[in-house]
Amino acid sequence: MTMDPVRPHPKLERYYVRDSERPAAVNEIFNEGAPYYEWICRVMSFGTGARYRKQALIESGLRPGMRVLDVATGTGLVLRAAMELSGSSGVAVGVDPSAGMLRECRKSCAAPLLQGRGEHLPVASEAFDLVSMGYALRHVSDLRAMFSEYLRVLKPGGRVMLLEITQPHSSWGRRLNRLYLRNVVPVVAGVGTGTNEARRMMSYFWDTIEACVPPEVILSALEDAGFHNPTRAVTGGVLSRYLGEKGR
Ligand SMILES: C[S@@+](CC[C@H](N)C(=O)[O-])C[C@H]1O[C@@H](n2cnc3c(N)ncnc32)[C@H](O)[C@@H]1O
Numbered sequence: 001m002t003m004d005p006v007r008p009h010p011k012l013e014r015y016y017v018r019d020s021e022r023p024a025a026v027n028e029i030f031n032e033g034a035p036y037y038e039w040i041c042r043v044m045s046f047g048t049g050a051r052y053r054k055q056a057l058i059e060s061g062l063r064p065g066m067r068v069l070d071v072a073t074g075t076g077l078v079l080r081a082a083m084e085l086s087g088s089s090g091v092a093v094g095v096d097p098s099a100g101m102l103r104e105c106r107k108s109c110a111a112p113l114l115q116g117r118g119e120h121l122p123v124a125s126e127a128f129d130l131v132s133m134g135y136a137l138r139h140v141s142d143l144r145a146m147f148s149e150y151l152r153v154l155k156p157g158g159r160v161m162l163l164e165i166t167q168p169h170s171s172w173g174r175r176l177n178r179l180y181l182r183n184v185v186p187v188v189a190g191v192g193t194g195t196n197e198a199r200r201m202m203s204y205f206w207d208t209i210e211a212c213v214p215p216e217v218i219l220s221a222l223e224d225a226g227f228h229n230p231t232r233a234v235t236g237g238v239l240s241r242y243l244g245e246k247g248r
Contacts, residue, residue, distance in 0.1 A: 005142035006221045009211035015204060019141070023097070023117070026139050026204075030074075031100035033201030036193040038075050038104070040202060043192065044185050053134060053163065054081035056241050060161035065089040066129040069153060071118045072136030074101045076109040078163075082132060083111050093128075095121060118146040126155045134163045138208035143218060147225030147244075156248045160227060161241065164218070165209050168237040177238055181206045215240060 011017075016025035030037075041049045057078070062068060064087035070079040073094030082092040094113045096102055102113050116122040118133065118140050131150045140146045150160045165181075168174055186206065190199030215232050219242070222230035227244030234240055 003144065003224075006144040006213075006217065006224075008138045008140060008143055008213055009208055012204075012207055012211060014207065022141065027098055029201050029204050030098040032197035034075065034098060034100035034104045036189065036195065036198035037101070037201070038077070039193065040185070040189045040198060041077060043188060050077060050081065052235075052239065053078050054085070056161060056163055057081055057085055057130075057132065059241070060130060060132070060159055060243060062086060062130055067091045067127065067155075068093070068130045068132060069121070069123060069128045070094045071121070071131060071133045071150075072096055072139065073105060073113070074098075074134070074136070076105040076111070078132050078134040079105065079111055080109055082130075083109070093123070095123075119149060121149050121153055123153050125152050128153050129155055129158050131158070131160045132163075133161075135165065137162055137164055137218065138212050143213075143221040144224050147222050147227065151226045151246055154246045156246060158246045160222070160244045160246075162218070162243075164212075164240045164242070165238055166212070166215055166234070166240040167209070170237075173237050178206075178210070181209060215242075218242060 016022045062085045066086050067090060068082040068086050070082055073079045073096045076094060079092055079094040086092050092111050094105060094111055095116045097117050105113055114122050131154060168177055186199045186202040189202040219230050219232060222244045228247055230242060230244035232240055232242050
């Protein structure tokens with residue numbers, strides 16, 4: 001029996017009209033925005049983004065000697081922390097579909113990098129202790145299919161760790177979040193880099209956050225894919241960290 005895809009958000013016609021056009025449209029946005037991504041993340045998170053990502057990996061149980069696959073690695077913000085924590089006895093590998101992002105990543109990161117999508121990972125089964133994905137589940141075509149793929153590449157007892165921005169519960173929190181991510185960040189990105197590409201990438205970033213399915217859908221897609229008791233922890237009302245474990 002084939003199951004309907006679990007899409008992370010409805011179609012966004014401002015960026016693509018048909019679902020079949022989506023991967024290429026998303027890829028173009030990230031290819032063009034890649035040179036500016038690190039700078040924007042640093043400014044947008046007031047310099048806290050790298051520390052937060054590293055702490056999330058530590059709390060997911062990443063230790064020296066482990067094998068980590070960082071999907072949607074982008075410029076390597078999660079990957080660099082994963083390399084440091086897994087150490088010389090471990091392995092950290094990055095995967096991303098965007099050639100532009102991988103080019104930027106290579107400038108600051110010596111880890112092996114593979115071009116590919118979360119839905120079809122170009123790696124062997126049962127090869128990793130941890131699969132991480134930072135701020136990218138909104139960009140895939142089917143959450144359940146991607147999580148099944150994560151399950152495939154994890155060793156028994158391995159974990160998945162997902163970082164995401166979620167809308168706050170309170171209406172004032174939602175208004176504040178919208179004001180910052182919709183109005184401030186794209187303008188700062190555009191003016192600060194002097195490019196339309198950076199502004200467009202951050203407008204897309206917000207549009208996908210606003211349209212994203214609620215956390216319960218992400219948790220049940222993890223469960224449907226076969227992860228045990230997936231959990232979600234929230235920091236500051238907006239930063240979600242999902243964890244799931246593969247059975248032994
Ligand atoms: C906002 S960046 C996140 C980069 C990094 N993980 C971080 O923590 O900042 C989103 C990344 O998702 C990638 N991406 C887009 N579609 C994807 C897919 N189907 N599978 C995996 N990665 C994808 C993009 O190319 C981009 O590099």
